[in-house]
Amino acid sequence: MAAYDIQPATVTDLDALAELERIGFPLDQYSNERLKYLLKHANASSYKVEASGRIQAYAMVLWRRASRVGHLYSIVTHPDFQGRGLGGALLSRLETDAAARGCDRIRLEVRADNTTAIRFYLDRGYKVVKELPGFYSEDAPGLRMAKRLQ
Numbered sequence: 001m002a003a004y005d006i007q008p009a010t011v012t013d014l015d016a017l018a019e020l021e022r023i024g025f026p027l028d029q030y031s032n033e034r035l036k037y038l039l040k041h042a043n044a045s046s047y048k049v050e051a052s053g054r055i056q057a058y059a060m061v062l063w064r065r066a067s068r069v070g071h072l073y074s075i076v077t078h079p080d081f082q083g084r085g086l087g088g089a090l091l092s093r094l095e096t097d098a099a100a101r102g103c104d105r106i107r108l109e110v111r112a113d114n115t116t117a118i119r120f121y122l123d124r125g126y127k128v129v130k131e132l133p134g135f136y137s138e139d140a141p142g143l144r145m146a147k148r149l150q
Contacts, residue, residue: 004089009046011039016055024076027137056081059090070098072108107146
């Protein structure tokens with residue numbers, strides 16, 4: 001995997017992150033208001049990969065106090081930059097953060113019809129732990145996936 005300059009994402013990145021959400025998740029993206037709240041007030045870590053003034057990918061994980069499970073909330077790479085390892089680099093960074101915080105697992109939800117994302121997670125050691133009927137918009141089913149960290 002190539003090395004990327006992964007930096008914290010902040011509220012100053014809000015518009016670019018919201019645009020990535022709209023492009024990456026046309027039916028289930030987070031609103032600008034929700035993203036702003038998560039960036040400013042949530043117990044979360046958010047990272048971006050940016051080059052030439054353009055955010056190419058970002059990821060966010062939420063932390064619950066007194067929990068040993070990190071919740072991957074969002075990870076998205078702009079289509080122009082997919083296939084270059086950006087998502088994998090961001091996921092690896094979040095997993096490292098989770099382990100440093102004492103987490104022993106990361107979990108996430110993914111649309112059951114998003115076969116590309118499901119394969120991405122399976123290839124990185126995540127397993128389906130629960131089916132989630134009607135979890136997404138338009139009553140689309142989801143899957144909960146999790147990975148035990150070393």
